[in-house]
Amino acid sequence: MANAAAADGVFSKIGAWVLSTGVPDQVRQVDIAGLFSNPYFLIPFIGLVGYLLWKQAFNELIIVMIFICLWWLSGTEYMQTLVVDGVLQIKKVLPVLAGAAAVLGFIIYLYFGRS
Structure with a gap:
């Protein structure tokens, strides 16, 4: 029981720190249309996708697309x-x-289910 209380204390401190950074509010306020029309985001993103296609790293490309869909x-x-x-x-x-x-x-199937 002492370990559970210590873990709760650690997680509450981490949660308070994350909230104090303001990152969750910044993520909520992202303008998606503005982001995908911003060349400072778009050029590296297209570069990443192109690199993954060139390296034929389809697992990683699928993971990137999953993160975009989840976002x-x-x-x-x-x-x-x-x-x-x-x-x-x-x-x-x-x-x-x-x-x-x-x-x-x-995702587990992508990495461990097939060779």
Whole structure:
């Protein structure tokens, strides 16, 4: 039990530090259309995708696309309504958990399921 209390203390300190940096607010306020029209983001991103295609690193390319899709999905109205008035909506969380498990299973399959 002492280990669980110590772990809670460590995680609460890490959570407080992450919130104090302001990164979650910055991520919420990202202008996606502006980001993908900004050459300082677009040129390195296209370079990364081109490099991954050139190296034929399709697993990594799929992982990049999954992260982009998850980032887009996190900004949808469905995700914004998972918590209403401080109460977690369990009927909305279960499909998200099932989708996350499917994506994790797919990633594990990519790296360990085939040679």
